[in-house]
Amino acid sequence: MKGSLWNRWELHMHTPQTKKNDCFKGGSIDEKWENYYKWIDEYIDENNPEKNIKALAVTDYLSIDNFLKVKQDNKLPKSIELILPNVELRLALQGKNSPVNFHCIFNPDFVNELEDRFFSKLKFYYNNREYSATKRELIKLGQDSGKNSSDEEVLLKKGIEIFVIELSCLRKIFENDKELRDNTILIVPNSNGDGASGLQADQLEGVRNTLYKLVDAIFSSNPKDINFFLGKNPNFDKRKIIKEFRTLKPCFHGSDAHELEKIFEPDMKRYCYIKSDTSFEGLKQTLADPEDRVYIGDKPPVLKRIESNPEKIIKKIKISKSSSENRTNDSWFSNSEIDLNPQLTVIIGNKGSGKTALADMIGLCANSKQYSEFLFLNKFKKTNQAKETSVCIEYQNGIRSNKKNLNEGIEEKSETVKYLPQSYFEKLTNEIEEVEKFRLEIENVIFQYLPEQEKGNSQSFAEYRSKIGKIEKSKISNLKNEISKINEKIIKLEDQSKADRITRLELDLKELEQTIKIHEEKKPEVINYKKELNNNIKLKKYERHQTKLINVKKSVEQSLKNLIERKRNLEEFSFELEKRIGEIKAYIESKENLLDMLKIDICFKCSYDSKLLRDTIDELDERINRYNMFIKEDSKGNFYKGNSLIGKLEFCEMKILELTSKESIEFQKFKDSEKEYSDWETKWKELLGEPNNPNEGSLNFLKNELGYINGDLTKDLEELEIKRQEFSKEIMEIKRDILKKFDKTTISLQEILQQNHEENIKVINEFVLNKDFYKAFLSNINQGRISSYKGLNDGEIFLKTLVNDYIEEDNHFSNIEKLLNNLVDSLKYINRGGKKEETDLSSIIYNRQNLYDYLFGLDFISNEFELRLRNKKLDQLSPGERGAVLLIFYLLLDQDTIPLLIDQPEDNLDNQSVANILVPYIKQAKNRRQVIMVTHNPNLAVVSDAELIIYVNIDKEKNNKVSYLSGGIENPKINKKIQDILEGTAEAFRIRDTKYYI
Template identity: 25%
Template sequence: MKGSVWNKWELHIHSPYTHQNNQFAGNLELYAQKIINSNIKLIGVTNYFYFEDNELENIKNAIKSQNGEVTVLGNLEFRISQKNKDGEWINIHCIFSEKLKTGEINRVISTLPLVNTTPDEKTIYCSKDSLSAASTKLEHVVIDFTALIKHLNSHLKFGVDYLIAGCPNGYGGFRPNTGEGRSLAIANEIERKCQILLARPQDREYFLNTNRYEKAIAKPVFYCSDAHKIEDIGKSYSWVKAKPTFEGLRQAIIEPDLRVQQNDFFIENTYIKPKFKTIKLGGRIFDGEDLRFDDQAIELNPNLIAIIGGRGTGKSLFLNAMNSHFNHSNTAKKTSVANVQIELDKGNGDIVEFNSRENEYSYLHVSQGDVQKFSENSNGLSNEIKKMLRISESDIDLITSQEISSNIGKYRDFVNFQEEVDHNSNRINKPEYQEAIIEANKKLIETLTNPQNKTLIEQYQENQQKINKKTEYIELAKQIVFAINKSISDINAQILNLNSNSETKQKAESINGNATLETIEKNIALCIGELDILRKTNDEITSEFIKQGINQDVSSLLSKIEEHQQLIDRAQTKLSEIKQKDEKYRRNVNDRNEFAHAYHRHIKKQKEIIDSAFLKLKEEKETWSAEQNQLVREILTDIHIEGKISFDLVKFYSGLEDCLNKGKFRSTIDKSTRQRLEELFAVSNFDSYINLLSGHKQITIDGKEITLEDFLWKGEFFNKGGRFELLNYLYSPLSVKSYLQANANFKYKDKTVDKLSAGQRGTFYVCLKLATDPFGSPFVFDQPEDDLDNEFIMKQLVPLFRKIKKYRQVIIVTHNANLVVNTDAEQVIVANNTGDKIKYTSGAVEDGDIRTNTGIRAQICNILEGGSHAFEKRERKYGIQELT
């Protein structure tokens, strides 16, 4: 059974058997047809003081003959001896259980003495025969209210067989003149004896208000037609969320605000909310095990569903089957979903069927252990808070990240350049090394020069220098041509990809570097032409040696000069390269210092995003009703969240140690490795970390403070490659976020996380979970009482569920009676394990009888500890006799 659902009820409707003002013309068939067509599911067939013989049974049969499903309760209307402010006899009603037949009710009432007596002062009783014998007209009859209740209690069971309804308005209404004390006192006294009000929609708030008089309790208002003719049937009615039975009526008395509405425009009838409609289960639950679901389809209530059962009966397996059907990333042991089918009502009547594990649907599911898992780990809880606030994990921006990566790569290249050696392990990229080459080769050229050949050698040397420069230029130009062609190809591929993006409105043109390439190619050609001229000139110089009759091995001489000049030119080129590298290195260091400020801005921004997200969460939403906004405010009452920069010193120094030569930082008798590292780097918080990265003189060696850059060149502190590891560790976004992040810090009831119990952390987690997603998809919670404070459950979770279920479907597994009874669960699903098969039965809280140990009501008491007490306490509050 789907449990408690909304249906139309009419508690005050007369019939073709009514004794007075009967305008039905005796048409019982048309009467039954109009009730059925009005879609009314429960009627209170009303007559004055007593029923006609078999009145209720005849009406039931007439409805049944037309295949109608309508519950018929008896409703006797009495005039009592008190008068209202207008001098009219006040009317009250007695509504009887459907279990009582017409004859049983009439027999009980027939021995009730009337206030009226015969002329000779003999007693007249409330029956057709007694009134006839006394020649007393029905319209003149009155009874004593106190005597009526006493009489009913001596023959029937209050709250089980009958309830009293009052009529505050209209003819015979008891509504007082609030300015007149005696009238008000009489009205309040009458109302105290009534459990139900047959009144107008505008009376609802008054009778729900517990401040209307001392010790007043909320009472349901039923809007009724008081129909005396066919045409009036269905014009006035109430919506009631309960099984259409007398027991359902009792439930409406206990939950007058949640269970009864007086018009069509209430939240649950108009608010569009997605909800699971049906779940079909069957087949083996775990691979390799015999345990199975019984093949069944369970209709689900759109409001609050409580799944109960003894230990090992499979109550959590119900939710696990749903979870594994949608949550494919769940690493826990999964239920088999081969035979699980779920129907989802989108809220507007559109039905989506999920028949396979390929389904995707996002809903709020809190499994067993989720609360504990997140509440025990503060960092994990911080990340979960950010997810709930819809703050995605954000690294430093991509461009800066790429610049950092490029910067570190350039630094590595520079170090490798600096450390390049010759066969004698001399650093070849030092200025003094290249200057020595230049000086040595100049001297060698001088040794080959004499007064006779000096002029020709100088000419040859000058030409060779030009040849070397042009050769280098041609090589450089060719490299640039290759680089341009490759870059253009890569960029054009990206442009093509961008143009294919659906968001591109105007396609970008491909890059064409032909003009640049043509210019470079022309310069190469010019250089080649000039090289030919220079080489010819040198050939002429060689010929001139011979013409002048210089007695030398000209070929060897010029070859040596050419070789020495080449070495000189290369060294000079290398000096230029060293100078450029040094300049780039210094710029690179300055850029890296700026990255520290980029991290500072980034982490501050992340903190502000958290602060802003929480403030936005607390803002009123224009699209929500006043009740919805108030509900979220109540959830957030004890919660405060703010961003906080978290710099984890333990993780920072642990990672730092791995980048260094540990032999230099071994612990001593006086100091640990950590202490020695702290003394060296002087990083104690976020600000000192930023100072270190931005080039402040903060590292202390031998009493002298130096910068991080200076420290990187002290090779004794590093193993091979260690300096690069350190640089990467301090600047790379992936490494940095292992010890530096903006956390979502919170307080609950003005207590920081370290001062909260696990239950209080769990309570905070659930509150925020609901506040960040209060009115959306279904909310599924497996055994909330396992991880939450009992005080929170009773004082906050129960009232919260009572309110929030109007706006979203709530499904819980629980062994706490209060979470079933006091939340007024619309549907209770009971799990049962026969040994190898899991089966579920379902119904409403009002189903069954504790006395006969039948139905859902009895199972709640049998399964849940404190179930009977929960029912008893609630029913006593509303003055209804306990069902024991």
């Protein structure tokens, strides 16, 4: 036997004469059945896993008649090894379209009990009379319902149509009959129409939870349902599923065929594969291991692996005895063929039963490099028994190894099995009983990879690690300053391009254009006195002095502005010059030890005339003061006179007053009208704004702003973001320098340890997120606002999901640019209803400057290098855990996909280490390669969910005859053997009682 294998199971399929919706083709009942059997026969293809149905659950409403007929007819293909009765009934619970359906798949060996212990116990009340679900009672119900027919089949269908069962009645039946319950798998569909998901609002949570708690499995192919009932929903994990619904639930699926064309063909090729013996107990085993034993889809990944690499799967071991008349009387290994499972095969038996002998035989045929560690063969290879026994292995593709006598050695060929004998690990674990020895063992493996020139004077890995290159902090600081400046500009552009700001600008522009239009309509007329008074000397003086006044004003303002600007530039230059000289001197002084060691003498001199620079600044300051003196009043309220600009300004103003006071009324009108026009023109220019440097809020300002936003802003923003990324990459390169010397030494180890997302053991030699990253990031976010990070829990989940999507655990941050972009994008946008919407950054980020500086300065990245187990340091590990770590450390170095053979790994482990550390690796390894394990502790086989268990026994009273018994955990005989040889009692493994029939 090969144990638990992946096969297609059809657990929900009707037949002709089904009590509802019989749509099978045929002119008569007999013809329908003939067509039914023919269709199935033509569909089945034993060479195609997708069409090789191994088990069929014949489904009907409140009846097993069709199941019994299929069994009696015996016309199904012989490849269908198991036929199960599936009784479908309806609950007195209303789904969306109809009452909720319910399925009971019974042990076919228990069908003779169903009439008295199940159907007769189901109760339905109609017109003040109680009816059971026996055939006779259902016919009576059909009659009493008013159905006018003498045909019992018609009346039976009518009775079934009416009959619904209270959930409490169903639950009571199974609570009161443990044997019935043990021989029944209860299933509820999860569809909206006739399943638990469709329960009406007034029946929802309480009843639905009761229903889920009662059933063992769910009929659904929806991936969301599958993950939910496996406890993979982040809001409803495994503990909550078990607490609320009693157990994790497998999701089964079937074609629900009521017609020929639907037979074995569910929608979307969502076939139901089950990994077990083809037995009712095998099906029950899925209840203990719903995730590992049920697959909904076109084909399980394991089957695809077997098809792709059949040469890497050992199909069987063939042992043969010599036919020589001179052979010994010792039976020892007789002629036999032992099948192996393509996933995990565990060889069990009492000590001295011949388990290791099988492992050594496989290693011999596969040319294992550990030949010198073969305990059994090295002990017996010179005996007559070894000479009389030959062995070979056959692979899945039919190719066999060379037949070998047990006293032969290995061939000069590549090994086709990775064999890890027990003694191989014993030698290692005996040398690392203490923590420090264990640490040295691990670190020395890495240290040995270092080139001698890299080691330098270091005598150990720890010493070497403490001396490797340090990050140039001053350079990183300068880069961070540049990033901060860029971030300031980016934030300004982000604010400029906000949608609400654009809307506001557009509204302002529209309103301003209307204001300008109204203002232009109010343009005043200027009384034209200029022509009449052309020769008027007074008017010419007025115009001349007015022009001079304007020029004087501009001259005063510009001169003062120029002086202040020149002074500021000189002061900034002086400050920066002093700062740079100081930095250079400080840097040279900080490297004094290095320069002395390298015998390098650096003489740095920098001189300049600081007095000349200071005198120039003082002179400018004095001139500025003089200008200010001209502008300010003295202590008596008098202005300074003379040839100063302010004096000229006062002179012009005096002349204007003199002229204007002597003008005629007509000229005053002209002056007033001209002032009115001047005021209008000033306002008009203010509304329009200058073309090149318009005042804020003017027409040209708004147009320029909108034009920039719609034009060059995006390009400028992208250029700044690119520059920011370049600086971040420079920082990352500096950080990476500290790891470069490790890359060549640990890359192979890291690759192996990183293959699995759920690794328990880690060699930390890379960049990692700071432990406070999520807290630091989210502390900058207003999680009460609408964004990708809204909600404390949801926001954290979103952030962790985003980061994990782009940073595999313990990687080298080689894609840091993409991570940063996605972090920023997650802030800028939110997906709502499948649409990408822009957020308001200013409202969701408390301080963008701080957050951007934090992210792009890469403050959230640090480096670590340490070996840890479940985040526990070496000195925190138990002796059993230390043994497990070393075992895992060496096992994971092997990335090959050839079969992996391990002999008694538990000898150096405690039970807790076996269950919590070794088992997860074995369970995952068996999905990517064939694993064969020898153990005298069957618990290891059970907790590792072995697909095949081979029980080996040696009978010394029968000339040391070795015998084998094979099967899956669900096989009753194997189950009994497991209990017989358990180390301790079955009570010790109560946690796995779903796997033991006790």
